[in-house]
Amino acid sequence: MQRAMSRHRACCAPAAARAATLAAAHVHPIGGPPCERYAHAREHLAHGLASPLCEVEISHGCGSWLHTREGGKLLDFTAGIGVVNLGHCHPTVVAAAQRQLGRLLHTSMATGFSEPVTELTARLVGGVLPAGLDRVMYSTTGAEALENALRIARAATGKPNVIVFQGGYHGRTNATLALTRSKTAYGARNHPQMGGVYVAPFPYESQAPGLGVDGCLFQLELLLKQQSAPEDTAAMIVEPVLGEGGYVPAPPEFLRGLRAACDRHRILLVLDEVQSGFGRTGTLFALEHARIVPDILCIAKGIASGLPLAAVATRADIAALSPAGTLGGTYAGNPVGCAAALATLDVFRDERVLDNVAARGAQLRAELDAVAARHPHLIREVRGLGLMVGVELQPSAPYGAARALSRRCAHEGLLLLSAGTFECMRFIPPLTVSADEVSEGVRLFERALAGTLDRPTV
Numbered sequence: 057m058q059r060a061m062s063r064h065r066a067c068c069a070p071a072a073a074r075a076a077t078l079a080a081a082h083v084h085p086i087g088g089p090p091c092e093r094y095a096h097a098r099e100h101l102a103h104g105l106a107s108p109l110c111e112v113e114i115s116h117g118c119g120s121w122l123h124t125r126e127g128g129k130l131l132d133f134t135a136g137i138g139v140v141n142l143g144h145c146h147p148t149v150v151a152a153a154q155r156q157l158g159r160l161l162h163t164s165m166a167t168g169f170s171e172p173v174t175e176l177t178a179r180l181v182g183g184v185l186p187a188g189l190d191r192v193m194y195s196t197t198g199a200e201a202l203e204n205a206l207r208i209a210r211a212a213t214g215k216p217n218v219i220v221f222q223g224g225y226h227g228r229t230n231a232t233l234a235l236t237r238s239k240t241a242y243g244a245r246n247h248p249q250m251g252g253v254y255v256a257p258f259p260y261e262s263q264a265p266g267l268g269v270d271g272c273l274f275q276l277e278l279l280l281k282q283q284s285a286p287e288d289t290a291a292m293i294v295e296p297v298l299g300e301g302g303y304v305p306a307p308p309e310f311l312r313g314l315r316a317a318c319d320r321h322r323i324l325l326v327l328d329e330v331q332s333g334f335g336r337t338g339t340l341f342a343l344e345h346a347r348i349v350p351d352i353l354c355i356a357k358g359i360a361s362g363l364p365l366a367a368v369a370t371r372a373d374i375a376a377l378s379p380a381g382t383l384g385g386t387y388a389g390n391p392v393g394c395a396a397a398l399a400t401l402d403v404f405r406d407e408r409v410l411d412n413v414a415a416r417g418a419q420l421r422a423e424l425d426a427v428a429a430r431h432p433h434l435i436r437e438v439r440g441l442g443l444m445v446g447v448e449l450q451p452s453a454p455y456g457a458a459r460a461l462s463r464r465c466a467h468e469g470l471l472l473l474s475a476g477t478f479e480c481m482r483f484i485p486p487l488t489v490s491a492d493e494v495s496e497g498v499r500l501f502e503r504a505l506a507g508t509l510d511r512p513t514v
């Protein structure tokens with residue numbers, strides 16, 4: 057496995073860099089004014105976009121690295137927000153997509169099912185998806201998968217309402233915006249939102265002491281008594297690890313409690329594994345940590361290593377209640393995306409990717425714990441599962457400190473996103489990241505941390 061991964065890391069590095077180690081000298085920090093073309097695009101791209109971490113044009117990517125048109129090299133611990141789990145341009149995925157490009161770029165599922173669609177469906181229901189979830193609907197984005205899950209749940213139960221959890225992020229389409237509770241910013245100037253959505257607390261003990269698993273499950277039962285009765289509630293939708301909401305893993309007992317509550321009240325449990333799925337937490341799906349199976353599972357991002365593909369999986373008895381024509385989309389099950397997903401599954405198997413997540417995840421946690429021990433006045437908590445690791449800053453950090461730290465990291469040559477309401481950094485390196493790259497990322501993070509937060513103003 058290690059040999060295959062180093063081959064991958066070397067795929068597009070220049071000869072001199074291939075021969076060298078990952079010393080600091082190979083990370084080219086960025087800075088200075090943006091180039092003219094970038095500035096033009098920035099002006100003409102929609103203002104509703106958040107501003108990017110760095111003002112550069114990305115020309116290409118390889119493994120854990122992104123390269124800029126200006127010749128800079130950035131260590132990418134965002135993985136395109138948890139999408140390129142196998143690193144940028146994994147050669148097996150690229151080759152599979154290229155083969156498919158020459159055979160069939162697109163056909164609508166209304167015309168017929170392409171070979172990659174039938175093959176991927178067989179693979180997914182033949183052992184990749186949890187047992188029993190053997191009905192699949194494809195789409196292109198995570199938000200669409202959630203939209204489909206909502207429609208499937210309403211059609212199956214005949215009930216209108218849904219329960220979501222504080223801190224959850226489920227997308228930015230009109231329906232998913234109403235499900236999203238990670239930040240008010242996403243819905244700014246877009247009210248009123250879709251009705252029928254009720255919000256229950258998510259256990260986040262470090263911020264809300266006393267509101268642990270029992271307290272949250274108690275509040276959920278109250279909600280079902282006081283706000284949305286089980287007879288009116290189609291589904292509960294939850295992320296097993298809050299992503300955009302701050303990299304907070306749900307305690308397994310909480311997820312098991314939700315499963316039990318759903319069974320008791322005849323409500324469907326929807327797990328949103330758009331970010332936590334495809335190996336991110338050390339198991340193929342994060343649900344394995346809690347040993348539960350949802351009624352509906354949403355997956356996207358890492359499934360196709362960079363091509364836009366998403367899916368929702370459910371049981372046959374639930375799927376059967378969606379009338380024909382209620383699900384669909386021109387690009388659903390795009391052949392190139394499905395070919396990339398098949399290659400992704402091959403790489404997981406052949407390169408033992410989950411073993412690397414276990415080893416590198418433990419290393420990342422240990423090295424970040426050491427940083428936290430050196431800067432206890434700056435870091436409150438290091439938490440996470442596998443290679444989905446959050447670092448929360450102390451409450452004394454000023455508002456916007458995490459965002460400022462992200463920018464400083466980019467300046468140092470490390471791409472790292474912030475998350476949540478409580479000044480948190482999220483580490484999402486590719487699952488193929490090497491030991492040297494993990495250490496290099498932590499070193500750059502610590503340098504940025506000291507450079508940003510140890511100064512009197514941010």
Ligand SMILES: Cc1ncc(COP(=O)(O)O)c(C=O)c1O
Nearest residue numbers: 197198199225226227299330331
């Ligand atoms: C947990 C979760 N659900 C849904 C989405 C929405 O996915 P997309 O941006 O592909 O629509 C995201 C995106 O970050 C996510 O993290």
